[in-house]
Amino acid sequence: xxxxxxxxxxxGVLGRWIGWLFVDFALExxxxxxxxxxxxxxxxxNRRDVDPDSDLLIVAGLLFWAIVLVAAYSILS
Numbered sequence: 001x002x003x004x005x006x007x008x009x010x011x012g013v014l015g016r017w018i019g020w021l022f023v024d025f026a027l028e029x030x031x032x033x034x035x036x037x038x039x040x041x042x043x044x045x046n047r048r049d050v051d052p053d054s055d056l057l058i059v060a061g062l063l064f065w066a067i068v069l070v071a072a073y074s075i076l077s
Contacts, residue, residue: 027058035061 025035040050050057 014016030065031061032057034064035059038064 032052035052036052038060039057040048
């Protein structure tokens with residue numbers, strides 16, 4: 001059964017790696033990217049000195065996507 005244990009180990013490592021890529025993509029690109037655009041270019045903030053590692057970007061990205069989803073739901077309903 002060593003072959004089965006090795007295969008399970010490799011599949012586990014690949015699964016964790018793919019999961020890490022998905023979470024990294026979701027946080028960095030989708031949330032931080034949209035949050036950066038909202039914080040930098042929105043008239044309310046109008047901040048030119050945005051810290052790319054700020055948690056404000058994730059919060060702004062979450063709010064942006066929540067508004068997009070609610071708007072899409074209300075348009076399609």
